[in-house]
Amino acid sequence: METNGSRNRENFEVREHDVLIIGAGGAGMRAAVEAAGKGLSVGIVTKSLLGKAHTVMAEGGMAAAIGNVDPEDSWRQHFIDTMKGGKFINNWRMAEIHAKESPDRAYELEQWGALFNRTPEGKISQRPFGAHTYRRLAHVGDRTGLELIRTMQEKVLATDTKVYMETTVTKLLQDASGRVVGALAYTRENGKFIHYKAKAVVMATGGWGRIFKVTSNSWEGTGDGAILAYDIGAEMVDMEMVQFHPTGMVWPPGVRGLLVTEGVRGEGGVLKNSEGKRYMGDYDPERMELSSRDVVARANFSEVQAGRGSEHGGVYLDITHLGYEGIMQKLPTMHEQFLKLADVDIAKEPMEVFPTIHYTMGGIKVEPEHCATTVPGLFAAGECSGGLHGANRLGGNSLSDLLVFGRRAGIGAVEYVEQNTHGTDIPEADVQTEIRRVLDPMERTKSDKDESPYLLQSELQDVMMEHANLVRDEDALKEGLGKILAIKDRVPNVKVGGNRLFNPGWHTAQDIKYLVQVSELIVRCAIERKEKRGSQWRLDHDELVDEYGSINFITKKGPQGEVEIERREIPPMPGHLSELLDESAKGAKV
Amino acid sequence: MTENGNSAARAGAAAVADDGPKKTVKLNIFRGTEEDGKEVEYEVELAEGMVVLDAVLKIQAEQEDDLAVRWNCKAAHCGSCSAEINGKPKLLCKSRVEEYEGQEIHVQPLHAFPIIKDLVSDVSWNYEVSKGIKPFTSDEQAPFTMYEEDVERLYEPKKCIECFMCQDVCHVLRTHNKHEEFAGPRFFVRNQWLEMHPMDNQDRLEDVKEKDGVGLCNITKCCTEVCPVGIKITDNSIIPLKERVADEYYDPAKWLMRKIRGRKSMTNREAEAAKNGN
Known part of the structure; x- marks a missing residue:
């Protein structure tokens, strides 16, 4: 490039849509189908190729109380399980909607060509999963996420939705009144800028598992959507809540953190320590390996802490009782994964596993009916939004979440577009300023302060591993916050080589500010919530402290760019829901 | 903060590697575009169980920050990291470096489609x-x-x-x-x-x-x-x-x-x- 941070005008394309959807996982694609089905012009932007989003990594299944295997199941019990799993700080209305609508979303997938494993009666089969009272997960082997994403992808391709693959959004654009009227993006292939004009925007960008070194997330999980929304004033909810999946691979080093599906335990896999003891009885004698993820993750962690770990610092997960045939039918992907990557035949020997970052319960705060954020014109669904899962998500509740709230966000965006007649223009100077900011790491003159985006990201990941892991305390969190803020100061120094043509260094340079900001929010909220609750496990405080049982931590960007944290009371639950929880507390199944 | 199991395991692995001189592996990676590209040799430290994608990403992080490669899940579930190793199409995340012991390793993009840059083709x-x-x-x-x-x-x-x-x-x-x-x-x-x-x-x-x-x-x-x-x-x-x-x-x-x-x-x-x- 000939420019040198100069004020030359950059060319950019303009694309107009009624609804712009950012992210092409399950939630984004479901929103697109909804809006396109109403005849609106829809654009969907994805950082990757279509069909590669993290949804594809979901293995175990989709929770839906359709009662094909256990006819006693009901939306009521699914609601209770979800609230109990989330330690009651969930948005109860979202949990109600989710439990009621998941069955229709599962049937809808089938209507669109998805194929689930069958019961002997020819219905969708359902498997048991951690903390679900009944067998509830519609599944196809251990590749349910692939089935979901491919079905949605083919559905999207059958609409008029315009898909912009390998395109990165860098900023949400607002008009003078503050409403969202589009976004600025660039194509990863050649660094061409696009100004999307849209009457409504749906954020569906997934989570931020890349803030940790040991993660089951791909490079994409950098929290873009959450921070793009935060940056323009959207409220975030319970950012401290980050899920560690109990079972990630530990060896070899290159695959550390790679997911081992909960389906292994669903199919009867047992956890053992180096002494050969099946230890879950010490942590949750009733549910054993199928306890909630927060409990199993801490149990695995504790066994290793106590010196009862495996050769490579994990615990053993044994599924050999299924035999080769059973494994090839129920868990073929796991068999292949261990054989190919770790030289372990899981039909003959146990796997070594250890907790890995998996999912982010916190996120953009949304109104439950139609997923509106607190910024007009901006909707959010899926992992980037928060509320449904409270302090801990149950396995299988993510795929159903994507479809239930992806659809509702789509409906919300459609209604918003129909009710509003605003224009989508913004001053070109705003576009040019943003383009200059995005190009800066590539075009700025070299200096001795320059930092590598890869190494800065790696440094941040080490800080989060050390200070905000699955057990936390105040001193470590505060020290971690200091380190994060020091890294934040260095973000403007990120410098990359090469040019705009498919340049991963440049792309990584964009991600780092999201990673740092989202880490700051997590640690600040983790300092404030002084208790053990679900995935927030403060060693220096008691479990389930009353004071925090009815509170969400809301974060918002303050006028000086500082993080504002508010304790917000959860609104009282209506009688028809609180009665369910009361009945359940008495031991009744409903 | 107490040390977690991961760092303990990492320390263990490092101790093994310290026993002898660090092993390295050489990769010849296609760099450039459809019109103007050639293989460049890189040398990178070998880790236990390393796959070719690990090696490529290590080169990207430490030596060539603009080295283009597609990947996502790193678990052979998503199909993003397809490229050609020694002329054969392979998922880079599933190809162990040690499989190629005694051979040169040549990594090229998929050739049935136009090459955008390095290991990325226009699919x-x-x-x-x-x-x-x-x-x-x-x-x-x-x-x-x-x-x-x-x-x-x-x-x-x-x-x-x-x-x-x-x-x-x-x-x-x-x-x-x-x-x-x-x-x-x-x-x-x-x-x-x-x-x-x-x-x-x-x-x-x-x-x-x-x-x-x-x-x-x-x-x-x-x-x-x-x-x-x-x-x-x-x-x-x-x-x-x-x-x-x-x-x-x-x-x-x-x-x-x-x-x-x-x-x-x-x-x-x-x-x-x-x-x-x-």
Whole structure:
């Protein structure tokens, strides 16, 4: 490039849509189908190729109380399980909607060509999963996420939705009144800028598992959507809540953190320590390996802490009782994964596993009916939004979440577009300023302060591993916050080589500010919530402290760019829901 | 803060490596564009169990920050990191470096598509083909009643992760450049499950014959050999489609039925029933 941070005008394309959807996982694609089905012009932007989003990594299944295997199941019990799993700080209305609508979303997938494993009666089969009272997960082997994403992808391709693959959004654009009227993006292939004009925007960008070194997330999980929304004033909810999946691979080093599906335990896999003891009885004698993820993750962690770990610092997960045939039918992907990557035949020997970052319960705060954020014109669904899962998500509740709230966000965006007649223009100077900011790491003159985006990201990941892991305390969190803020100061120094043509260094340079900001929010909220609750496990405080049982931590960007944290009371639950929880507390199944 | 198990394990691994001089591995990676590119040799420290993608990402992080490579899940589930190692299409995340001990390692992008840069090719053509296939359509209302035996042969084609390595290795595309006339193995796999799904009511055989050009395949099975999820593409997808096309277009009774009904000569269910002698 000939420019040198100069004020030359950059060319950019303009694309107009009624609804712009950012992210092409399950939630984004479901929103697109909804809006396109109403005849609106829809654009969907994805950082990757279509069909590669993290949804594809979901293995175990989709929770839906359709009662094909256990006819006693009901939306009521699914609601209770979800609230109990989330330690009651969930948005109860979202949990109600989710439990009621998941069955229709599962049937809808089938209507669109998805194929689930069958019961002997020819219905969708359902498997048991951690903390679900009944067998509830519609599944196809251990590749349910692939089935979901491919079905949605083919559905999207059958609409008029315009898909912009390998395109990165860098900023949400607002008009003078503050409403969202589009976004600025660039194509990863050649660094061409696009100004999307849209009457409504749906954020569906997934989570931020890349803030940790040991993660089951791909490079994409950098929290873009959450921070793009935060940056323009959207409220975030319970950012401290980050899920560690109990079972990630530990060896070899290159695959550390790679997911081992909960389906292994669903199919009867047992956890053992180096002494050969099946230890879950010490942590949750009733549910054993199928306890909630927060409990199993801490149990695995504790066994290793106590010196009862495996050769490579994990615990053993044994599924050999299924035999080769059973494994090839129920868990073929796991068999292949261990054989190919770790030289372990899981039909003959146990796997070594250890907790890995998996999912982010916190996120953009949304109104439950139609997923509106607190910024007009901006909707959010899926992992980037928060509320449904409270302090801990149950396995299988993510795929159903994507479809239930992806659809509702789509409906919300459609209604918003129909009710509003605003224009989508913004001053070109705003576009040019943003383009200059995005190009800066590539075009700025070299200096001795320059930092590598890869190494800065790696440094941040080490800080989060050390200070905000699955057990936390105040001193470590505060020290971690200091380190994060020091890294934040260095973000403007990120410098990359090469040019705009498919340049991963440049792309990584964009991600780092999201990673740092989202880490700051997590640690600040983790300092404030002084208790053990679900995935927030403060060693220096008691479990389930009353004071925090009815509170969400809301974060918002303050006028000086500082993080504002508010304790917000959860609104009282209506009688028809609180009665369910009361009945359940008495031991009744409903 | 207490030390966690991961760092303990990391320390253990490092201790082993310290026993001798650090082992390294050399990779020759294609750098540049379609018009202007060549292989460049890199040397990188070898880690236990390292896959080629690990090595490429290490080079990217430590030596060449603009080295272009596609990847996502790193678990062979998403099909993003397809490239060619020593001339053969491979998922980089599933190819262990040690498999190539004693050999040079050459890493190139997929060659059946235009190269954008380094290890990244422009695979967008595949999505255009996909868009042209009639989607699943059913007259019946879900939830469907379908038995395991009705659908078990659909599980195999549905495992496809769209890595497009079968497209890359197919002579019709790679050597003869028939992208205009031929959909490629990936999309016969898709057509096959659609055609065999008991609840689907669309007729795709004319498209399979005319638009997708199934006749151009001369069943060399190259696609089956490279499929990372083990789909027997030739035997289970392409040959059955060829047979159905032959039946449909060269059987006079079916030809007549087709003219009268203006769609599939039989629904999938009728075809199944006929086959089972009901």
